[in-house]
Amino acid sequence: MSTAREVPSATRWLTQDETAAWLPLLRVGQLLPQAMDRQLRKEAGIRHAYYQVLVHLSAQPDRTLSMGELARLAATSPSRLSHAVAAMEERGWVTRRPCSTDRRVQYAGLTDAGLSLLERVAPGHVADVRRLVFDRLTEDEVSQLRSLTLKLLPSLDA
Amino acid sequence: MSTAREVPSATRWLTQDETAAWLPLLRVGQLLPQAMDRQLRKEAGIRHAYYQVLVHLSAQPDRTLSMGELARLAATSPSRLSHAVAAMEERGWVTRRPCSTDRRVQYAGLTDAGLSLLERVAPGHVADVRRLVFDRLTEDEVSQLRSLTLKLLPSLDA
DNA sequence: GGCGGTCACTTGAAGCTGCAAGCAACTCCT
DNA sequence: AGGAGTTGCTTGCAGCTTCAAGTGACCGCC
Numbered sequence: 001m002s003t004a005r006e007v008p009s010a011t012r013w014l015t016q017d018e019t020a021a022w023l024p025l026l027r028v029g030q031l032l033p034q035a036m037d038r039q040l041r042k043e044a045g046i047r048h049a050y051y052q053v054l055v056h057l058s059a060q061p062d063r064t065l066s067m068g069e070l071a072r073l074a075a076t077s078p079s080r081l082s083h084a085v086a087a088m089e090e091r092g093w094v095t096r097r098p099c100s101t102d103r104r105v106q107y108a109g110l111t112d113a114g115l116s117l118l119e120r121v122a123p124g125h126v127a128d129v130r131r132l133v134f135d136r137l138t139e140d141e142v143s144q145l146r147s148l149t150l151k152l153l154p155s156l157d158a
Numbered sequence: 159m160s161t162a163r164e165v166p167s168a169t170r171w172l173t174q175d176e177t178a179a180w181l182p183l184l185r186v187g188q189l190l191p192q193a194m195d196r197q198l199r200k201e202a203g204i205r206h207a208y209y210q211v212l213v214h215l216s217a218q219p220d221r222t223l224s225m226g227e228l229a230r231l232a233a234t235s236p237s238r239l240s241h242a243v244a245a246m247e248e249r250g251w252v253t254r255r256p257c258s259t260d261r262r263v264q265y266a267g268l269t270d271a272g273l274s275l276l277e278r279v280a281p282g283h284v285a286d287v288r289r290l291v292f293d294r295l296t297e298d299e300v301s302q303l304r305s306l307t308l309k310l311l312p313s314l315d316a
Numbered sequence: 317g318g319c320g321g322t323c324a325c326t327t328g329a330a331g332c333t334g335c336a337a338g339c340a341a342c343t344c345c346t
Numbered sequence: 347a348g349g350a351g352t353t354g355c356t357t358g359c360a361g362c363t364t365c366a367a368g369t370g371a372c373c374g375c376c
Contacts, residue, residue, distance in 0.1 A: 011281040018292050021304035025190075025291070028307045030233050031314035032187045041364090047332080068354060075188050080333060082356055087331090104341050104354045123169040132313050133183070134176050141309070142179045144302050149182035151299070155290050156189035192334095199334090205362080226324060238363060240326055245361090262324040262371050 032132070039128045044121040049076065049084055050093075051125065054110065054118040057094065063110035066099065070108055075157075093117060190290070197286045202279040207234065207242055208251075209283065212276040215252065215268035222267040224257065233315075251275060 014022060036048040044051075052074045057063050065073070071081045085108050088094045093114035099105035110118075134142065172180060194206040202209075210232045215221050223231070229239045243266050246252045251272035257263035268276075292300065 011284060012288065013284060014287070014292070017297070017300055017304070021300045021307065022287060022291070024307035024311055025303060027233050028310050028314065029187050029190045032183075032310075033191070035314055037364095049332085066354085067356095071355095075185050077334070078355060079335080079357085083332075086356090102342070102354085106355065126169060126171060129172070129180060130170065133180070133310060134172070136309050136313060137306070139175070141306060142175055145183060145306055146175070146179035148295070148299060148303055148306070149179065149186045151294050152186050152291060153182055153189075155294060156186065156193055196334090207362085224324085225326095229325095235364075236325060237327085237365080241362075244326090260324085260372075264325065 035132055036125075036128070040121065040125060043124050044117075046117070046121065049074070049080070050088060051118075051121065052076075053081075053084060053088065053108070054093065054114055055122075057108065057110035058115060058118055063115070064107050067106050067108060088114070193290055194283075194286070198279065198283060201282045202275075204275070204279065207232070207238070208246060209276075209279065210234075211239075211242060211246065211266075212251065212268065212272055213280075215266065216273060216276055220267075221273070222265050225264045225266060228266055246272070 033048065036051075040046055040048050040051055053070065056070055056073045057065055067078065067081060067085070070085075071078050074081065076084075085094055085096065089096055093111055095109045095111055096106050097109065099107060137145065191206065194209075198204055198206050198209055211228065214228055214231045215223055225236065225239060225243070228243075229236050232239065234242075243252055243254065247254060251269055253267045253269055254264050255267065257265060295303065
């Protein structure tokens with residue numbers, strides 16, 4: 001990551017230790033989503049983005065969320081979600097209906113077909129997560145991982 | 159991530175602790191690349207994928223790498239790199255020339271324009287990395303982060 | 317030599333992503 | 347009331363990513 005040595009203003013380049021952490025973090029950040037995506041596509045024919053929509057809707061008591069809430073939970077942009085839900089609606093996995101009290105809001109709801117797709121796909125996905133992540137880590141390391149990622153989230157969410 | 163409770167074969171769902179680590183990890187894995195991309199686009203007009211190409215080429219003594227090596231270093235697919243380098247060549251940041259001993263191989267080389275772009279862009283990028291990641295962590299945490307990500311890499315690289 | 321297999325890379329098409337723009341509905345303020 | 351500003355969501359488009367297929371070039375083996 002270090003490139004030029006002399007720059008007009010005093011740039012605080014990464015230290016050696018920081019670089020040694022940054023490079024693999026960057027790599028994990030690239031490869032992990034790729035791996036999730038590939039596995040779900042090959043074995044289930046859907047993207048990870050779709051899977052997340054299914055998961056979050058299924059976690060609601062009424063299988064329903066407003067587009068805004070759903071976007072927030074899935075860490076995606078409104079635009080992206082709009083496109084994704086449109087495509088998933090066409091395939092019969094979710095439905096959309098307007099909110100009665102605030103007509104700007106749209107609710108996305110999981111259909112039976114969507115739920116059964118999720119149930120068919122989830123075991124393979126969980127197995128993959130286990131294989132790629134949790135089978136490699138001790139209990140303590142999992143705890144460290146949780147603590148570290150939670151520390152990084154606030155600045156990324158904003 | 160937990161969805162159905164009863165599935166044909168015995169699916170080992172994630173424990174509570176694992177889920178508590180998985181959700182933020184997934185989120186970081188999504189948001190971190192997004193954030194890198196947004197910052198570089200806004201302030202430099204290039205994608206993070208392009209930036210990585212520039213960085214890896216600039217780190218070579220002769221500013222040159224074969225497409226294969228470059229793809230491996232940047233953790234990207236050959237196809238993606240091919241498209242990217244084609245676009246960057248058109249903008250004058252890299253050049254391509256065939257290898258003299260193995261005519262399947264192409265070398266990508268960083269131009270002066272490419273290097274000066276990188277030097278202009280790098281400080282802002284490093285500042286962003288610092289703001290998003292290293293300013294939030296103690297020295298010990300950085301070390302934990304390095305150790306954890308290094309443990310996850312092997313299974314992802316394969 | 318020459319033929320199957322692999323390797324390095326490129327290409328094209330389909331689908332997704334991000335941004336900017338747009339629209340209607342809601343809120344606030346006077 | 348009513349206008350300015352904000353919110354929730356959608357749309358269109360340009361650009362990127364992915365997969366599958368294709369093209370040469372190299373290797374090993376008979």
